[in-house]
Amino acid sequence: MSDIEITPALVPVLNKMFRFQWEKAQNCFVLLYPEGMIQLNGPAGEILALVDGERSVAAITSELETKFPDAGDLSGDIIEFLGEAHGQHWITL
């Protein structure tokens, strides 16, 4: 999906076209955009919740690995998701 290589030092930023928030009624994180909504699954929501324009890919990875110690090495999954999110124009890098 993505034409860009995701490296640990990159800092993802949420595209200002989207608003990210927790929706109680859906019981999930969502991305809101003009007249639409994307419901995010658990892992996608956890990753995007840390995309704040300050944390690097490496920082996001280590924070999630600390939060979910049983999940093991998450870097592959996170890079894959960020690549997809970039392809969807949800984030810029």
Next chain:
Amino acid sequence: MANTGSPCNAQPTLPIISDDKAHGQPLWLLAELTYKCPLQCPYCSNPLDFSDFGGELTTQQWLDVFQQGRDLGAVQLGFSGGEPLVRQDLIQLIGGAHEMGYYTNLITSGVGLNEHKMAEFQQAGLDHIQVSFQASDESVNNMLSGSKKAFEQKLKMAKEVKAQGYPMVLNFVTHRHNIDRIDRIIELCVELDADYVELATCQYYGWAYENVEQLLPTRAQLERAERITNEYRAKLAAEGNPIKLIFVTPDYYEERPKGCMNGWGQVFLTVTPDGKALPCHSARMLPIEFPNVTEMSLQEIWDTSPGFNHFRGNTWMKEPCRSCDEKEKDFGGCHCQAFMLTGDMYNADPVCAKSEHHHLIEEARERAEAVVNNPDEFTFRNERNSKVFAKG
């Protein structure tokens, strides 16, 4: 989108529950704040007899409706009309809705907007502005809108929307008078740096139904426009331009009906200026008693009112819908269209080739081949013309 008469395209894509009478949450709340509008578009989706409904909810009543909607799970809120800018309390409504956690959409003609107001709206929490255009060139735009200055104002406002950092949707309602300029329309949208472009072929409700002969394009016009749109999509994607072109075909050229509103009372809730709650913004024309938000809670309206349960499930269906294996996909199509064309809202949408009334659609297509474009034949949407349709 509210001006296109195509509410079926105005909602988030979400899963549908189609068990009998089961229903989802009203994720999309469309607040038609007023029927007043400075323009006179002959395809307006407002009711023909809008002049009969002069009353408008107060600021507090609207805020109360928004909170009730949010409690029911609504997340997208559209400020529409008429022209929502006519409401002097718009900024309070935006601010209130934003605090409740809505994603707020202003659906406007741009007439009555200025950079100062736009900045204030943003501060109050407005998320997105959709500007509607009537055409890509000044004379056609102004002829269709019934205003001499509309086009210039729209261009100026579209540029300002982007300058202030809002996401921007541009909406062009297309029809036989402007669809041949689709290349120019797309180029204008690219120049204006739109994020989304709705090339919404007119849907024939409200004023558009009254003007269908002067609006419905020929099949050749439509196919050409779709081909050119696809060419631009490929070209723009290759250039790395993230602009999204959304092409809405008129269902008059389909053989199966649309799954109208993603199902009756499934995701979409409209409240009219005077507080009537509707499952789609055309439904006011149907012989159904719809509840008013001043008399019933939104939860009761959504969950248990007879109006919102009328077409939930499929026990209401007649043939050919009842035994049709596609009934879970299109729910029998659009009840308003069935009502307008056949006089019976329980009939299958005549767009469906299985409908015994499908010839009505075929005849409209045939007429489109013979019609001569003549703007003088338009019935424009204004107070004077509305009185002709009003009951008094």
